Each structure stands twice: as structure tokens, then as C-alpha cells.
Amino acid sequence: MTRPILLVVTPFSQEALVPLQEHFDIVQWQSLPSPEAFCAQHGSEVLVLITNGMAGVPALCRDALANLALIACNGVGHDAIDLDWADARGIRVTNTPDVLSADVADFAMALALAAFRRVPAADRYVRENKWSRLGAFALTRRFWGSKVGIVGLGRIGHLIARRAGAFETQIGYTGRRQQDGVAYAYFPTVLALARWADLLIVATPGGADTHHLVSRAELEALGPEGVLVNVARGSVVNQSALIDCLESGRLGAAALDVFEEEPQVPEAIAHCASTVLSPHIASATVQTRQAMAALVVDNILQHINVKSLISPVN
Amino acid sequence: MTRPILLVVTPFSQEALVPLQEHFDIVQWQSLPSPEAFCAQHGSEVLVLITNGMAGVPALCRDALANLALIACNGVGHDAIDLDWADARGIRVTNTPDVLSADVADFAMALALAAFRRVPAADRYVRENKWSRLGAFALTRRFWGSKVGIVGLGRIGHLIARRAGAFETQIGYTGRRQQDGVAYAYFPTVLALARWADLLIVATPGGADTHHLVSRAELEALGPEGVLVNVARGSVVNQSALIDCLESGRLGAAALDVFEEEPQVPEAIAHCASTVLSPHIASATVQTRQAMAALVVDNILQHINVKSLISPVN
Numbered sequence: 001m002t003r004p005i006l007l008v009v010t011p012f013s014q015e016a017l018v019p020l021q022e023h024f025d026i027v028q029w030q031s032l033p034s035p036e037a038f039c040a041q042h043g044s045e046v047l048v049l050i051t052n053g054m055a056g057v058p059a060l061c062r063d064a065l066a067n068l069a070l071i072a073c074n075g076v077g078h079d080a081i082d083l084d085w086a087d088a089r090g091i092r093v094t095n096t097p098d099v100l101s102a103d104v105a106d107f108a109m110a111l112a113l114a115a116f117r118r119v120p121a122a123d124r125y126v127r128e129n130k131w132s133r134l135g136a137f138a139l140t141r142r143f144w145g146s147k148v149g150i151v152g153l154g155r156i157g158h159l160i161a162r163r164a165g166a167f168e169t170q171i172g173y174t175g176r177r178q179q180d181g182v183a184y185a186y187f188p189t190v191l192a193l194a195r196w197a198d199l200l201i202v203a204t205p206g207g208a209d210t211h212h213l214v215s216r217a218e219l220e221a222l223g224p225e226g227v228l229v230n231v232a233r234g235s236v237v238n239q240s241a242l243i244d245c246l247e248s249g250r251l252g253a254a255a256l257d258v259f260e261e262e263p264q265v266p267e268a269i270a271h272c273a274s275t276v277l278s279p280h281i282a283s284a285t286v287q288t289r290q291a292m293a294a295l296v297v298d299n300i301l302q303h304i305n306v307k308s309l310i311s312p313v314n
Numbered sequence: 315m316t317r318p319i320l321l322v323v324t325p326f327s328q329e330a331l332v333p334l335q336e337h338f339d340i341v342q343w344q345s346l347p348s349p350e351a352f353c354a355q356h357g358s359e360v361l362v363l364i365t366n367g368m369a370g371v372p373a374l375c376r377d378a379l380a381n382l383a384l385i386a387c388n389g390v391g392h393d394a395i396d397l398d399w400a401d402a403r404g405i406r407v408t409n410t411p412d413v414l415s416a417d418v419a420d421f422a423m424a425l426a427l428a429a430f431r432r433v434p435a436a437d438r439y440v441r442e443n444k445w446s447r448l449g450a451f452a453l454t455r456r457f458w459g460s461k462v463g464i465v466g467l468g469r470i471g472h473l474i475a476r477r478a479g480a481f482e483t484q485i486g487y488t489g490r491r492q493q494d495g496v497a498y499a500y501f502p503t504v505l506a507l508a509r510w511a512d513l514l515i516v517a518t519p520g521g522a523d524t525h526h527l528v529s530r531a532e533l534e535a536l537g538p539e540g541v542l543v544n545v546a547r548g549s550v551v552n553q554s555a556l557i558d559c560l561e562s563g564r565l566g567a568a569a570l571d572v573f574e575e576e577p578q579v580p581e582a583i584a585h586c587a588s589t590v591l592s593p594h595i596a597s598a599t600v601q602t603r604q605a606m607a608a609l610v611v612d613n614i615l616q617h618i619n620v621k622s623l624i625s626p627v628n
Contacts, residue, residue, distance in 0.1 A: 011450065102458040106481060110431045110457075113424035117599075119592065123434035126591035127584050131577040136325065137592075142599040143424075144416040166480035167420060263445040270441050277440035278433065278451075285431075285456040 004047035006300070007065075010055045012074060016293035023304055024048065029058065039064035048072060048300055053095075053206065053233075054262065056080030070303050072296045073313070075283070076100055076156075077233060079206035083314050093313040094299040098155060099291040100283035105159035107282035108201050108231045111255035112164070114276045115227045116143040116199075121273070141225070141252070144168045149197030151190055151213065152204030152232065153179060160201055172196055190214060194221035199229065206233030216241040219251045227253045231282045234260040243268045246275065257282045318361035320614070321379075324369045326388060330607035337618055338362065343372065353378035362386060362614055367409075367520065367547075368576065370394030384617050386610045387627070389597070390414055390470075391547060393520035397628050407627040408613040412469060413605040414597035419473035421596035422515050422545045425569035426478070428590045429541045430457040430513075435587070455539070455566070458482045463511030465504055465527065466518030466546065467493060474515055486510055504528060508535035513543065520547030530555035533565045541567045545596045548574040557582040560589065571596045 006024035008017070017026055024047070032038045035058070043064025049057060053075045057065070062085075071081055073095040086093050114120060118140045125137050148164045150157045153173040161171045161184060172185040174193040179186075187193035190213055194200055200222050204210045214228070215238040222228060228251060230237050239260040245251035247268065255276035259265050262280055269275055283292065299310050320338035322331070331340055338361070346352045349372070357378025363371060367389045371379070376399075385395055387409040400407050428434060432454045439451050462478045464471045467487040475485045475498060486499040488507040493500075501507035504527055508514055514536050518524045528542070529552040536542060542565065544551050553574040559565035561582065569590035573579050576594055583589055597606065613624050 102482060103456060106427065106457045107431055109423075109481075110427035110433050113420065114428060114433050114437075117421055117424045117595070119424050119428050119590070120434040120437035122592040122595060123428075123590055124438075126579055126593050129579075129584070131579070131593040135577075137595050137598065139598050139600045139603055140595070142417060142601040143420045163480045166477045167423075168416060263449075265440055265443075265445070270443070276433070276437055278436040279440050279445040281431070281436060281451050281454070284451065284453050286453045287456040289453055 002045065004067075005042060005045045007046045007049045007061075009049060009051040009058060010074065012050055012296075013290070013293045016290070016297050019297055020300060023301075035060055048303070050074060050296060050300075051081070053077035053079050053081070056082070070094065070300065072300055074292055074296050077206050078313055079233060079235070081313075087314055092303065092309060094296075094303075094309045094311050095313050096292040096295045097311055099295055100288050101155045101159055103285050103288040104156045104203075104231050104282040105163055107257065107278075108156075108160050108203065108229055109163045111229045111231065111257065111276055111278070112148075112199055112201065112227065113143055115229065115253045115255040116141045116146075120276055141227070146170075146198040147172065147196055149173065149187070149193040149200045150184075151175075151193065151200060151202045151236075152210075153182065153184070154203065154205075156231070157201075157203040160203060164201075190218050191221055194218040194226070197222065198225065199227045202228070202230040202232045202236050204232050204236055206235050210236045212236070212238040214238065216245065219245040222251055224249055225252045227255070229255045231257045234258040234262060239266070239269075243272075246272050316359065318381075319356060319359045321360045321363045321375075323363060323365040323372060324388065326364055326610075327604070327607045330604070330611050333611055334614060337615075349374055362617070364388060364610060364614075365395070367391035367393050367395070370396070384408065384614065386614055388606055388610050391520050392627055393547060393549070395627075401628055406617065406623060408610075408617075408623045408625055409627050410606040410609045411625055413609055414602050415469045415473055417599050417602040418470045418517075418545050418596040419477055421571065421592075422470075422474045422517065422543055423477045425543045425545065425571065425590055425592070426462075426513055426515065426541065427457055429543065429567045429569040430455045430460075434590055455541070460484075460512040461486065461510055463487065463501070463507040463514045464498075465489075465507065465514060465516045465550075466524075467496065467498070468517065468519075470545070471515075471517040474517060478515075504532050505535055508532040508540070511536065512539065513541045516542070516544040516546045516550050518546050518550055520549050524550045526550070526552040528552065530559065533559040536565055538563055539566045541569070543569045545571045548572040548576060553580070553583075557586075560586050 003025050006026045009029045039061045044066045046065045048070045050072045071093045076097045144167045148169045150173040174187045213236050253274040257278045317339050320340045323343045353375045358380045360379045362384045364386045385407045390411045458481045462483045464487040467489050488501045527550050567588040571592045
């Protein structure tokens with residue numbers, strides 16, 4: 001008797017998969033000698049697929065997965081998963097909200113403080129023995145008291161606002177609509193928010209709705225002393241406009257956890273003195289990745305046992 | 315008619331000194347061809363001296379400054395200024411409290427987040443193109459929800475506690491005594507605080523009273539997953555014990571803005587993967603250094619005009 005297949009598209013904890021071994025044959029997409037041959041032979045046996053919001057469902061196997069019932073996205077963003085396609089095929093989609101929000105908010109603050117106070121550059125300065133050879137490090141920007149503009153006041157945005165508010169800042173936000181019961185200043189557009197803010201933190205979902213939401217006009221409005229932080233998706237910021245604004249000094253600094261073509265980072269960004277960079281790690285703590293993996297697995301177990309989801313997307 | 319001399323021992327804003335030019339001949343210690351000759355010829359004409367808490371009054375000129383009336387310390391810490399000597403000579407001492415507290419608290423948080431989330435190492439990883447060559451960066455420590463122990467709950471410590479509290483942390487502190495009206499958990503010793511804490515932030519004054527307050531026992535109590543942040547003075551932490559504990563893994567990580575022999579940083583610290591380093595810049599923002607310089611000058615003007623001080627130390 002053949003068991004259904006669980007296809008794991010993106011790196012995932014082996015330990016977390018243990019409770020699923022009694023229900024599925026588990027296949028690692030990245031270990032397949034021939035993905036095409038696998039799809040032709042076994043595509044119809046795949047019942048559940050684990051992926052993330054950047055990889056989605058590989059185009060190569062999409063048509064072959066005739067009996068796919070569940071896409072489990074390891075992350076809150078599901079922008080690469082085509083929900084219209086999933087709905088049309090009756091495929092359920094689940095993600096991992098909430099468990100990663102506080103880590104992402106922490107990391108947004110880590111990047112903001114690192115950009116204002118030039119933490120990585122200061123670290124290099126000491127390690128390269130420049131302090132004793134060249135004397136004092138250049139003065140940096142004050143963080144406390146700044147105007148913090150949050151693009152997308154969702155779960156993560158609210159946690160960023162709470163954290164930033166403890167640094168004697170003013171908080172503003174923009175989003176599709178003004179939120180009831182929220183005391184932060186509302187701005188109807190990213191442009192209006194950027195004109196007001198010293199620091200713009202991007203915390204929206206990715207996907208078509210937010211593509212290049214932050215572009216040249218918004219970056220220029222943020223200005224030569226302004227700082228951009230992106231912990232959302234590379235697609236939300238127009239990367240070539242960002243490069244232009246950093247190179248010309250029309251934007252002060254940018255701290256980026258995400259990029260348009262990850263893991264590729266353009267040299268103009270990687271070699272820029274006014275950037276702080278990280279390899280998409282806003283939720284990448286030991287504890288949170290365990291909690292995310294556990295939620296992925298719990299969603300799959302609940303789906304096969306009682307046909308419902310803990311955190312449904314569609 | 316000769317005017318009194320203002321002797322400037324440490325780097326100081328030329329612009330901020332302008333209001334003092336009508337009252338003093340201003341002499342830069344570091345530009346003197348022969349400090350000895352200057353002391354012999356003009357030591358008795360020095361009425362006011364500007365220094366900082368690390369440099370104090372140069373030993374070379376101490377006896378020559380027979381008419382020194384005011385030592386203006388550009389910073390809140392005045393550990394290198396001998397207050398007993400000043401008191402015995404009737405010399406007033408002033409410093410710059412308050413104006414730098416929020417910047418130092420910001421920077422303590424910047425260092426704590428940078429150490430937990432490995433911000434400088436992540437930045438290097440992207441810049442050195444390791445993300446695209448080697449794949450994902452190693453998972454890091456979660457910051458939110460941690461137990462934050464503050465050594466020295468003064469002006470700066472309180473601002474650190476307010477900031478850290480917004481990250482869903484628990485806050486504890488130690489100091490000479492438990493403070494009335496403070497809800498944070500009090501620990502009678504640094505050792506007891508270190509046993510409880512995930513993160514120990516040192517925010518005490520320097521000087522003999524706090525020398526090596528954090529030593530081997532405290533670092534081992536903080537433990538292999540524990541993080542030390544020092545924004546106070548290098549003298550408060552036993553640096554050789556710190557090196558031992560980092561090298562042996564008995565301490566998880568350390569983020570250090572201050573060192574025992576600045577600007578010298580031992581290679582064992584500079585080359586350590588579990589440190590985040592900065593060149594004593596916790597208060598080094600453009601805005602705060604301007605505010606500090608203005609307060610130094612205002613203290614001097616108030617002293618010469620009405621014989622009182624805005625922020626007296628003794």
C-alpha cells in the first residue's frame with residue numbers, strides 16, 4: 001500500500017518532520033536527482049507540500065500535482081503562492097503568522113538602531129584596528145526623538161510601533177485605511193508618510209499589491225538625512241531607485257533584510273557605506289524557527305486528522 | 315592686560331568655544347609644542363580646564379595649575395578626575411549629565427540587539443557575498459522575552475529599562491540599594507542578577523567603587539547563552555576574565571563600547587566571533603555632542619558670571 005507523499009520544497013527542520021513520518025513518504029525536492037522524473041512518476045501522489053513565501057510551488061511540478069490538497073508555507077508571507085490557482089484547484093494554503101512577529105519587530109529595531117548609530121561600521125572600525133591608528137569614529141545620527149513612519153501597521157507593524165515608541169519617538173503609519181482605536185498619526189500615502197518621517201520601516205506583505213510601493217519619489221521625500229528599513233519583501237522597494245538615491249546622497253541610509261533577487265545583492269548596495277545588510281534573517285532565531293516549523297507541522301496534522309487548519313490563508 | 319587661560323585637554327568643538335573667546339585665551343593641550351614649557355610659563359594663568367572622564371587633569375600640569383578654579387568634564391563619567399584633590403584645592407568640577415543619557419540608552423539597546431541577532435556578522439556575510447555562495451546564515455538568539463539585568467539603575471539605566479521593557483522582556487537590576495517606587499526586580503549583588511539574567515547591561519559610573527564589579531564569577535553565572543553589554547567604563551568589567559569566558563564558551567557573547575586600555579582592544583576580543591565592538595561612541599551623535607559641548611560652555615559661563623554651576627559634581 002502506497003502512502004501519500006509530503007513534498008518539502010525549501011529547507012526545513014528534519015526533527016520537526018518526525019510526527020509526519022507515519023502519515024507520509026517525505027521527499028526533499030532539493031535532493032531529487034531528476035525533479036522532472038519525480039513529477040512524471042509520483043506527482044499525483046503528492047498530497048501536501050511545504051514551501052515558503054519566496055519559493056512557492058515550483059513551476060516545474062505545478063501541473064503534475066493533480067491531488068495536491070495543502071500548501072504549507074513556512075513563514076507569514078505567501079507572495080509566491082498563487083492563491084487564485086490554489087482556490088481554483090481546491091488547494092488549501094496555510095502559513096505561520098504571529099509566531100514570528102516579535103522576532104521581525106525586534107530585527108526591524110536592530111536594523112534601525114544599527115543604521116542610525118552605524119553599528120556594523122563601528123564594529124569594523126575597532127576590528128580593523130582603526131580606533132588606535134586613526135582616532136575617534138565619526139559622529140552618527142541620534143535615534144531617540146525621531147519620527148518613525150511604519151508602512152503597513154499589521155501584526156508586525158504594531159509590535160514595531162510599541163518598541164520604537166519606548167525610544168521617545170513619534171509614530172506615524174500608512175496602510176489601506178486608518179485603523180480604529182490607534183493613536184498613531186495616519187498618513188494616506190507612503191509619500192506623505194515619507195515626507196514626515198526620519199525613519200521609514202517597511203512591514204507590508206509582498207506580492208503585486210505592494211510592488212514598488214516605495215520608489216524614487218518616496219525615497220527622495222525621506223531625504224538626505226532619512227533612513228529606510230525593509231524587513232518585508234525586496235519587491236516592495238524599487239531597488240534601482242534605492243541605489244540611485246543612496247549613491248547620490250538623496251537618501252541618508254538604508255538597512256535591508258530583503259532584496260529583489262535574493263540571495264543576489266547588487267554590488268552598489270553591498271559596497272555602499274550607508275547601508276546595513278542582512279541575509280533575510282528577521283525571523284531567523286533558533287526559538288522562532290522551531291515555533292514556525294511546529295506550526296507548519298501542526299497545521300498539516302490538523303488538516304489530515306480533522307480537515308481544518310490552525311492558520312488558514314485561503 | 316593678560317586674560318585668564320582656558321586649557322582644553324581633550325578634543326572639543328571649536329564652534330562651541332566661540333562664546334568663551336571674549337573671556338579667555340584658549341589653549342589646546344594637544345597642540346602645545348612643549349606642555350612642560352607651557353606649564354612652567356603659564357600654568358598659574360589657567361583658570362578653567364576642559365577635559366573628559368578618561369583623560370582627567372594631565373599629571374604633567376597638575377601642580378602647575380595653581381589658580382585652577384573649574385574643571386569642566388565633557389561627559390557624565392568623571393572617573394579620572396580626582397575629586398579629593400579638587401576639593402582640597404577648592405576646584406569646582408562640572409559634568410554633562412542628562413543630555414547624553416538617552417543616546418547611551420539607545421546605544422545599549424543597539425548593542426544588545428546586535429549581539430543577540432548578530433547584526434555586524436550578518437552584514438559582513440552579505441557584503442562578502444557569502445549568502446549567495448554558502449546559503450543561509452546561522453540561526454541566532456531570540457531577544458524578545460529575555461531577562462534583562464541592569465547593573466546600575468541611574469539616569470541611563472532607567473532609560474535602558476524603559477526601552478528594553480517594550481520588547482516583552484523582564485527587567486531586573488542591582489545597585490547600592492533597592493529604589494523606592496521601582497517595579498523592576500531588585501537583586502542585591504551583580505552575581506545574583508547575573509544568575510537570573512539572559513542579558514546583563516553595565517550602566518554604572520566608573521572609578522574605584524565599581525572596578526571589576528563584573529568579573530569571572532559573574533560572567534560564568536551569566537553563562538554560555540548569556541550576553542554582556544558594557545556602555546559604562548572598561549574598568550567595570552574584568553577584561554582578562556571576559557576573554558577567558560568568551561574563548562572557553564562559558565559566556566555566550568559580549569557587546570562592548572568600552573575597554574580597559576582605550577583605544578587598545580586586545581586581539582582576543584577584536585578577533586572573537588562572539589563579540590560586537592564599538593569605539594566608545596554611546597553618546598557620539600551629532601546632536602548629543604553639540605548638546606554636551608553647549609552644556610560645558612554654559613557651565614563655564616555661569617561659573618564666571620555668577621559663580622554657580624548648572625551641573626555640579628562637587
